[in-house]
Amino acid sequence: MDVDSDAVASDPEASEDEIITAQKVLQTLEEAWLNEKFCPELLPHQSDVVECMMEQVQQMEDNIRRLPRGDFRVVVHRLELDRIRYVISNYLRLRLEKIEAFTAHILERENDLSPGECRFAREYLAHLETHLRHLALRHMPTNIQDLDHSNMTAKPNTSSFVFLRVKGEVSGVVIEGDSNNRDEEIDLETGSQHVMQYRPVAELVRAGSIQLI
Amino acid sequence: MDPAEVEFLAEKEMVSIIPNFNFDRIFLISGEIGPFRAGLPVKVPIWMAINLRQRQKCRIIPPDWMDVDKLLEVKEIESQSRFFTKMPSEHYMVEARLLLGAAAEDITRTDEIRTVLKVSKPFGYAHTCGLGAVSRTQCQGWSYLRDYSFVENEKYFVSYMKLPLLCIVATRAGKLDIWDMRMSKLRTSVDAFIRSGSTHARLDHLTQMELCSVRPLLPDALDQLHRLQKIKKLFTMSPGQGNPRRLRSIPNEVLSAGLVLLGKEFAIIHKK
Numbered sequence: 064m065d066v067d068s069d070a071v072a073s074d075p076e077a078s079e080d081e082i083i084t085a086q087k088v089l090q091t092l093e094e095a096w097l098n099e100k101f102c103p104e105l106l107p108h109q110s111d112v113v114e115c116m117m118e119q120v121q122q123m124e125d126n127i128r129r130l131p132r133g134d135f136r137v138v139v140h141r142l143e144l145d146r147i148r149y150v151i152s153n154y155l156r157l158r159l160e161k162i163e164a165f166t167a168h169i170l171e172r173e174n175d176l177s178p179g180e181c182r183f184a185r186e187y188l189a190h191l192e193t194h195l196r197h198l199a200l201r202h203m204p205t206n207i208q209d210l211d212h213s214n215m216t217a218k219p220n221t222s223s224f225v226f227l228r229v230k231g232e233v234s235g236v237v238i239e240g241d242s243n244n245r246d247e248e249i250d251l252e253t254g255s256q257h258v259m260q261y262r263p264v265a266e267l268v269r270a271g272s273i274q275l276i
Numbered sequence: 277m278d279p280a281e282v283e284f285l286a287e288k289e290m291v292s293i294i295p296n297f298n299f300d301r302i303f304l305i306s307g308e309i310g311p312f313r314a315g316l317p318v319k320v321p322i323w324m325a326i327n328l329r330q331r332q333k334c335r336i337i338p339p340d341w342m343d344v345d346k347l348l349e350v351k352e353i354e355s356q357s358r359f360f361t362k363m364p365s366e367h368y369m370v371e372a373r374l375l376l377g378a379a380a381e382d383i384t385r386t387d388e389i390r391t392v393l394k395v396s397k398p399f400g401y402a403h404t405c406g407l408g409a410v411s412r413t414q415c416q417g418w419s420y421l422r423d424y425s426f427v428e429n430e431k432y433f434v435s436y437m438k439l440p441l442l443c444i445v446a447t448r449a450g451k452l453d454i455w456d457m458r459m460s461k462l463r464t465s466v467d468a469f470i471r472s473g474s475t476h477a478r479l480d481h482l483t484q485m486e487l488c489s490v491r492p493l494l495p496d497a498l499d500q501l502h503r504l505q506k507i508k509k510l511f512t513m514s515p516g517q518g519n520p521r522r523l524r525s526i527p528n529e530v531l532s533a534g535l536v537l538l539g540k541e542f543a544i545i546h547k548k
Contacts, residue, residue, distance in 0.1 A: 085305045085306075086305070086306055086307045089305055089306055100277065101277075116305075119305050120305075123305060135297070135299055136302055138327065138331075139302060139304070139309075139324060139327070140302075140304070142323060142324070142327060143304050143305060143306065144305075146284070146287075146323065147305060149284070220499065222499075222502060223495060223499045224494070224495040224498040224499060224502075225495065226479065226487050226491070226495075238475055238476050239475060247474075247475075247476065249476060255478060255480050256478065256479040256480050256481075256482060257476060257477065257478055257479060258476070258477050258479055258494070258495070258498075259475060259476040259477070260475060260502070276484060276487060
């Protein structure tokens with residue numbers, strides 16, 4: 064898909080990653096993938112990580128091509144590349160799915176989108192509008208022909224429940240009241256696992272002190 | 277997340293193999309592996325170990341914990357604790373299944389390990405998908421329930437909630453394996469959690485596969501309950517509406533509506 068390659072096309076920060084090992088980048092990517100998978104809303108894009116990994120994959124492919132046929136390493140490297148590609152494509156696909164679901168809402172916070180995703184979202188919204196106009200709205204009485212985004216925007220349900228593991232200790236997370244309407248304050252210890260609403264920990268997920276599982 | 281993806285994650289874990297060939301270090305993107313010396317153990321990720329094993333290039337050394345005596349110990353501790361105990365590996369089920377599937381000949385007393393862990397030979401995902409972990413002792417009753425449930429979801433769900441009791445009885449008889457024990461604990465605690473109406477629970481030591489088994493049901497159920505709670509709040513806050521008796525009866529309504537939703541959700545999952 065065009066958008067995928069555009070999404071990772073260019074980012075000036077990519078050069079900073081060269082100090083970090085590929086292993087570390089892969090780990091970051093995998094964590095971002097899992098977070099994105101379980102998070103009800105769209106998280107900030109990680110296109111520098113994706114781009115870096117794509118470069119690695121490309122490089123490795125070139126290396127493999129240079130190896131003699133039947134070399135023991137070929138199969139192993141191929142297997143690894145397939146695994147990495149799966150993570151990357153699944154990650155990008157998950158993001159596109161969310162963008163399609165909450166287009167207008169997501170476009171309000173463009174910073175979370177990579178340039179490619181941003182273009183995709185805009186075009187998607189424009190196409191959707193044209194489609195609606197063409198199919199139905201133009202046959203409507205003039206007074207109800209307007210598309211009002213504020214009323215019809217789908218928003219992610221941030222109060223939905225998620226499973227999470229704590230990476231860095233956080234104390235005093237306030238959880239909305241239980242059935243008796245009391246607010247509860249809890250401390251999250253490193254390594255512990257919890258199930259709770261996404262909203263109270265949303266910032267922590269973005270900051271990276273919590274991993275969704 | 278489906279079990280196949282949990283498996284994908286588990287395949288990253290390291291395992292020792294004894295290669296039957298010599299080779300230098302391999303520089304993978306995820307790190308260095310090797311060097312391989314014939315007859316000397318070396319640590320590789322599981323996905324690689326399985327590939328090498330399939331090509332008859334190595335023997336897999338099962339992890340320390342994959343031993344009948346150790347597992348029986350784990351089982352003993354698990355059965356004595358009211359809470360979940362720490363499993364020897366974050367992915368004990370998947371690892372056992374992968375290694376037993378690919379290299380059963382390299383592991384001793386495989387049948388017993390299979391029994392303790394409940395890794396059936398043709399490992400059906402059916403019992404890890406949804407909440408359908410069933411021990412052999414319950415199988416007959418369960419299949420009956422399940423057939424029945426397609427007609428009447430609600431009734432099924434109520435019967436389902438009674439299953440932990442059956443499990444406890446079976447545990448006393450010493451017939452349950454680790455997976456069943458943990459699933460029955462999980463079901464009991466999920467039940468208690470939903471009844472308590474609280475919005476947070478700790479899930480220490482639960483492995484990913486176990487979380488995976490409640491994922492189709494629990495978060496959605498909690499979402500629905502949360503919605504009903506919000507409506508209830510709105511209702512109680514608006515003054516002068518309805519009579520007090522009606523207000524008092526709401527918690528039960530909320531609960532039963534939640535249970536009906538849960539039942540339907542569960543039936544859908546099972547049909548899949």
